[in-house]
Amino acid sequence: MATQRLFFALELPAPLQQQLVQWRADNFAAEAGKPVAAANLHLTLAFLGEVSDETSRKLQLLASRIEQPGFALDLDDAGHWPRPGVVWLGCQRAPRGLLQLASLLRAQAARHGCAQSPQPFHPHVTLLRQAASQIALPPRGFHWRTDIRHFALFASNVTRGRTRYQALARWPLLS
Ligand code: 2AM
Structure with missing residues (x-):
C-alpha cells in the first residue's frame, strides 16, 4: 500500500523565511548545526507520520x-x-487560535491511527538540526509577526539526500 510521510503545518511567507535565514546566519556559527532550507521553514500543527492514501483523504475531508x-x-x-x-x-x-487548531488536528489524527507525541504541543519553527550540545542562543529582543490565514497539509520527500516539503492542500482560516 502506498504511503506518504505527512504533516499539517503553518506556512511562513517567503519574505519572512528569508528574514529568518538572514537572522540565523548573523546569530549562529556555521558549525552550530545543520540549517533548515528557507523554503522548508514551517510550524508543524500535527505530525501524521507514514499515512495511507485512504487515511490522508479522510483527514483532508475533516480539515x-x-x-x-x-x-x-x-x-x-x-x-x-x-x-x-x-x-x-x-x-x-x-495564540489561542494556534493552540485550538493544533489540538483539533492532533485529535483527528489520533482518531485515525496517527500516534501523537505524548509530550505537550510546543509550537515551533525548527531553524537548525543536529545542533551541537553547547550552543549560545541569541538574547531575546527579536520579534517577527505574521498573520496566519490558512493552514496546509505537507508531504515530506527526500530526494538525493535532500528533504523537501510539498504542500498538498491548503485550507483558509476565518477572518
Ligand atoms: P521538528 O522540526 O521539531 O523535528 C516534518 O518532519 C515536521 O514534522 C517537522 O516540523 C518535525 O518537527 C515534525 N515531526 C517529525 N517527527 C515528529 C514526531 N514524531 N512528533 C511530532 N512532530 C514530528
Missing part, C-alpha cells in the same frame, strides 16, 4: 470542514532541545 479563526503569529522566543538537536523559534505566548 476542509474546520472553521477556526486566523491569528497573528509572533515569533519572539528561541530555544535549544539538545536531545533531538533542534534549535527553534517560537512564541513567548502562543
Whole structure:
C-alpha cells in the first residue's frame, strides 16, 4: 500500500523565511548545526507520520470542514532541545487560535491511527538540526509577526539526500 510521510503545518511567507535565514546566519556559527532550507521553514500543527492514501483523504475531508479563526503569529522566543538537536523559534505566548487548531488536528489524527507525541504541543519553527550540545542562543529582543490565514497539509520527500516539503492542500482560516 502506498504511503506518504505527512504533516499539517503553518506556512511562513517567503519574505519572512528569508528574514529568518538572514537572522540565523548573523546569530549562529556555521558549525552550530545543520540549517533548515528557507523554503522548508514551517510550524508543524500535527505530525501524521507514514499515512495511507485512504487515511490522508479522510483527514483532508475533516480539515476542509474546520472553521477556526486566523491569528497573528509572533515569533519572539528561541530555544535549544539538545536531545533531538533542534534549535527553534517560537512564541513567548502562543495564540489561542494556534493552540485550538493544533489540538483539533492532533485529535483527528489520533482518531485515525496517527500516534501523537505524548509530550505537550510546543509550537515551533525548527531553524537548525543536529545542533551541537553547547550552543549560545541569541538574547531575546527579536520579534517577527505574521498573520496566519490558512493552514496546509505537507508531504515530506527526500530526494538525493535532500528533504523537501510539498504542500498538498491548503485550507483558509476565518477572518
Ligand atoms: P521538528 O522540526 O521539531 O523535528 C516534518 O518532519 C515536521 O514534522 C517537522 O516540523 C518535525 O518537527 C515534525 N515531526 C517529525 N517527527 C515528529 C514526531 N514524531 N512528533 C511530532 N512532530 C514530528
